[in-house]
Structure formats: C-alpha cells, structure tokens
Amino acid sequence: MANGTLLYAQSGGVTAVINATASGVIAHARSRKVNVLAARNGILGALREELVDTTKESAASIAALAHTPGGAFGSCRYKLKSLEADRAKYERLLEVFKAHDVRYFLYNGGNDSADTAWKVSQLAAEFDYPLTCIGVPKTIDNDLAVTDTCPGFGSAAKYTAVSVREAALDVAAMAETSTRVFVYEAMGRHAGWLAAAAGLAGATPEEAPQVILFPERAYDEAAFLARVRKVVEKVGWCVVVASEGIRDAQGRFVADAGGGKDAFGHTQLGGVASHLAGRVKDELGYKVHWTVPDYLQRSARHLASRTDWEQALAVGKAAVEYALKGMNAVMPAIVRTSPAPYRWKIEPVPLHKVANHEKTMPAGFIRKDGFGITAKAREYLQPLIRGEAPLPWGRDGLPRYVTLKNVAVKKKLPAWKG
C-alpha cells in the first residue's frame, strides 16, 4: 500500500446511480493499485471507525454495484458544523484517517458533503497531514452549483417523465366514466427540477402533464382549479404534477394544509398530492386519483438514464484520478460542451465554489403562465434522460442487484464518544 489508502463515503439521500459512482471509484482505484475502504453510513462510519474493506469484494460484485440502487455502504443525514463548532469531530476524522493510512478522502454527496470535504482538507493542512479531499457530486435535487447536472437527477427525471406518460395513457382511457384528474407528487422541496422533468412527457400544453406546479411560483388555488377545469373541458382529462415543495403566497407549504390530527387524534400525514386531489374533488367534482412515488423515484435503477449512469461512473473515476494527482479540495463537475448534439466532459472545480451554494431553476425555464416548462428547459433537460442504462435481469424476473459482503476493518482506536 505504497500509495496509502482511499476512503470513500456516501452522504444524504441515495439515488439510483450513486453506487455506480462507488463502482467507478473502486474499480478505478484497483486499476491504480490503491486500496479502498468505505465508511459505514457515511461520515458517521468514519467518526465511529466503522470501515468496510472493499478489497474483500470480487471484481464481479464491484461491477454489479454499477447497476444496483441504494447506498451499498449505508448513507447518513449528518451535517458537520463549522471547524470551530465541531473541531473535535474533525480532529477525530483525522485520527481515524491516520490510523488507517487514509491519504485520499472521497465524499459522495451534495452541498453539505462538499462543505465537509472542504473543511477536512483545511484541517489536514493545518495539521500537516498529507490528505487529498475530493467531493463527488450526487443528488436527485440537481441543486449543486457549477456542475451542469448532478448524478442521480437524470435517472429520477427519466422515472418521472416515463411514469407521467404511462399514467396519462391510463387516465385518458378511463376519463369518460371514471378518473378525470390525476395528481403526481414529485420530490423537490426547494426547487422544481423533477417536476420540470415531468414536462418532457408531453410536447405541447395540451399533452400531459397539462399542469405543473413549481415551488418557484406561489401556489394560487383559484388559478390552479381554473386551469384544471379548462383542461378537462378541452381535453377530457388532466394530469397534474406538483412539486412537494409548493407554497402559497404567504410562504406556507401546501403539503401542511391537510395533515394535523384526524378524528381519533392520530397523526394525519398529508402531502401535496392528496391535498390537491381533495380540492379538485370538492371544487370541481371530478373523480380524481393521485400518486406519491416517494423513494421509488430515486431508487428505480430499472429505469435509470444512460446519460446519468455514465456521468455517475465518470465522476467516480475522475475523483480517483484527481485524488492520485493530489488535486486537493476539488469536485469533478459535469460540463456541457455542446447542447446539440449533446456532449459533456468532466472537469475539476474548487470545492469552495460548490459548498453551501444552491443552484435554483432559472426563471426562463418556467412557462409564462406558470404551469409548464419552456423550450429552454426542454433543451437542458432532454439529454439528461436519454438512453437506457444496462441492467442484467435474473431468471426470477427481478434485476440482479448485488449485496456486498461489507467486511468490517478491525478497529484500531478507542471508541468515539460522539
């Protein structure tokens, strides 16, 4: 292990292709004779010294990881604060790194992870510990700065567009005597990227989804209901896609409008889709169905986009390259070198340009009436859902997803008293 060890960790909500990035990291590191350890449950595993030895996995397992959704080593929602506030934790990380000869730290996540990786690199410099920290992008929210898109988003976007198109064919068939309005709730608390991706299912304002509700626009119930009525009267039915994060003019989340307690005093979990469906039913009298795909939209590896999958692999491979070159505190970003034909490449960007920034959807992506996407949005989104990522299926009719052995590395330090 002349080169030292590489530590890889996953962070935040997982995606259909974050394991493709892990696979890219491990396979490429192997080809460069660098051993990879993985942290159990993200940064927590690094703090707890709960590390997994990926050298115990076969080449076939690492290859299969590239088509397995979820997070193979576990992820976590655990944000480190500033170097001052959480100094003990950052120092503990360095101790664990030293104990296992970790010279490369790859943190695969969103804004927070980029920030953490950046801070760890600063502390390592302060302590003169030779460590190269790389942030590796991942998020279905598509909200990372600088990079053209984020691995994970394209696949969730493809899931959304395909599902909305399929459901629309169902509703169209049923509308004469049954369901006239269908409401689809898309993830996206702060930005409407996934709701926008649903717009790829139809080419004109009369094709489904005929109504998209974005968190970037204040939800106006009267305008919404008027639009639904108009669509039903013209088309015969209407598909609504609503971002979970839509808010009214007072800034209140629509998802909270229902909810609360039911008649028995039990928690009533609301949601945007059920609320909108209820309003359509009450005010317009149409029969309505609604869906909340929730985790299905971010774990549907069977519907992953080829573009997204290739980018997920590529950022993993590039991260290893950057690490071995000692390019500290950078993130491999996706750069769109040509819109049509769509071409992209990977380039390093300084972590501080990514950390704690949030990319919102350009105003020019939402149609003037607020209910759909523009040609510009379509041009941006379309290539991201292109192509079908390879997936081996078993004789049992299920995808061949792999479960790693995840052999624990022997601890060398006293237990962490977090």
Add this chain to the structure above:
Amino acid sequence: MANGTLLYAQSGGVTAVINATASGVIAHARSRKVNVLAARNGILGALREELVDTTKESAASIAALAHTPGGAFGSCRYKLKSLEADRAKYERLLEVFKAHDVRYFLYNGGNDSADTAWKVSQLAAEFDYPLTCIGVPKTIDNDLAVTDTCPGFGSAAKYTAVSVREAALDVAAMAETSTRVFVYEAMGRHAGWLAAAAGLAGATPEEAPQVILFPERAYDEAAFLARVRKVVEKVGWCVVVASEGIRDAQGRFVADAGGGKDAFGHTQLGGVASHLAGRVKDELGYKVHWTVPDYLQRSARHLASRTDWEQALAVGKAAVEYALKGMNAVMPAIVRTSPAPYRWKIEPVPLHKVANHEKTMPAGFIRKDGFGITAKAREYLQPLIRGEAPLPWGRDGLPRYVTLKNVAVKKKLPAWKG
C-alpha cells in the same frame, strides 16, 4: 367482408398489457381477413354507436400497440344489469351490431364484462341474430375464476416486486440516521394478490418486505406495530406492504380511518399507507416514508412481465380463433400445464363459469403469522413476473408508445337516448 365484422371493446381499469391483447386481436383478425371495429370507451361506445375503424391503422401502429399501456380506444366503468332490467340497452347493442354487420363481439375485461358478453350472446340467440360473443380476460386484480391468472396481473406484480426491492435498498442505506420504516400501498380492494406479489422481492421473513398486510386477514394494529418494532430492532429497518383493502376486525376499511375533513373543512383523502405511517410514527417514533403508486403500478409497461405480455397477446389471438370457429360464449383461459418448469396453454371456458365469480387468494398462500407469503404462493406467483417484455425506446429517452388515429365510423342509427 364476407365474414362479417368483429367488434372489440375494452372494459374496466386498464393494464400495462390490455393493448397487447388488442394488438393480438387486430393483427390476427387481419391475417384472417376480418375487419375489426373498436368501441370508443368500451360498451358505452357500442351503445352510442361510437365506433373506430381499425383498418385505418398501419400494421406498424398495430404492432406498436402491443407495447403501449393504457386503453387505446378508451375503457369504461359501466355495468349492464340483468337482461330484464336493462333489456333496452341490450337490444340497442344488437341494433348497432346489425347496422355494422358485427358478427363477432370480443369484450376485454373482468367479471362484469364476461357477464355482459354472456348476456349479449343470450339475447342474440333469442333474436336469431348470428353473433359469436367472446369474453377476453384482463385485470390486475387477478380475481377471474377458472383462468390460472389474468393478463395485466403479472406485469403489475412485477412492478410491485421490483419497486419494493429497489425501495428497500434505499431504506436500508438511510436507516441509521433517517427513515427506518417504509410503507408501500398496493392495489387490491378485495384480494391481496398484488400485496402478495411484493413478497417475491425477498426470500426470507427478514428480507424486505418484512411485513405484508392482506385484506384476507383482519388488521390488528397492536400486532402490526409489535411486528414492525421487532423487525426494526433486528434488521435496523422495515418495509411494509399494505393492500389498500385491509380492514379491521369490525370490517371497517383502514383507509377510511384517516380521511374525512381537515381543519379547513376540506376533504382529506386518506389511504392505507399514510395512516399506517402515521401510526408507526406516533406509536414507535420511527421516521417513516410511504408511497402510493396508484395508477403507476398498472400502467408501467416499461416494467411489464414477459410471461404476462405473451399471455395477453395469446388470449387476443385465441379469442379471434374462437370467434371465427363460432365458439360462442366462451373465454380463452390460461391453463398452467406444468408448475416447474412453468408451462401454460390457452383453453376455452364457458363464460357462465367466469361471469360473476371471484377468485380469492387461497388461504394456504398466507403465512401462518399473517405477515408474509408461503412457499406455495411463491411457486404460483414467481413464473408470472418472469422475463422482460420487449419495448422500443426513443432517442428522447422515453418509450415509443403509439397513439392511434382512431378514425370514427360513420353512424347509421339515430342517437342513443341512454
């Protein structure tokens, strides 16, 4: 048109493969030189004389129909009553059939449709009108009598098993710091066939889904919560699949437990998943996510089972054969000729054996503890989700679904005063 015309109609909830049956019907009738008309919105189109001329569609469109979800001609929820109660409607049907030289009537649906086709055949005999009526099976509910399974079920079952497995990988990765319990709501108001299919996602009681709630068993909240807690304590997380039709010991639908009106007096649409999630959160304190796939589970042609798709095509083709042979008042049923290796064939069964019967899930399919499926259920279900049905994808990353021209046939009769 020496042979007379064949009228095809779709009924009830559509499936991922009902159009494969339509494609099988039309393609096979063409090969036998029989023209096919299709009724707009099922039997309603026949009553209203709203017919579509399928001879205007290209061979490529009819072929593409085999991989397009939804109902290409529209479906309907419209049940004809007894011959006595609805005699005028049945007579109107015969008038329309006569006006368009319809000699073969293929009605593609569930129990009710089999019943309607059967009654139409009786009235035709009474009036000495030469008409051959065929019921063609279709339903994701898998509740038709006699036939081993129903076209549409296998694909919805595959969607369920794959989605549950994928979501489980997501939850497993998040459980340490976030979601510990995930609730998936499966369609099935009267029988737990789709919930049971979720059981194919895991091989042992500790693999997801660790809890399945069937409508065949009374929902016992205390037992449910105890089981979830036990699973979380052992596995770290738990995936629950609940049939939308589960009821408590008093026979009340659990889905109705929430719902009602919210604080603003607005309709609060409940559902099983959100209710169970709320109970888990309140009583066990676990972070919980839930999904209601709704129409997505029956329209996901991108995830159709090859077995199901082949059977959907085969019943369409067989129905035409039976019709042309004058085999009146029958339905092509799927017969399992061998469980392992799985083999099947199509055989005609009298419609009266199918009409108004409901196939429930055998008691031996549910595990003794009530929370999972047995080896017997697995043996029955497994072949039904096997194989991936062919699907051409476009360069835009979306499946190439076809929209038919649906050219209207000129009306010959006075308007129907339904």
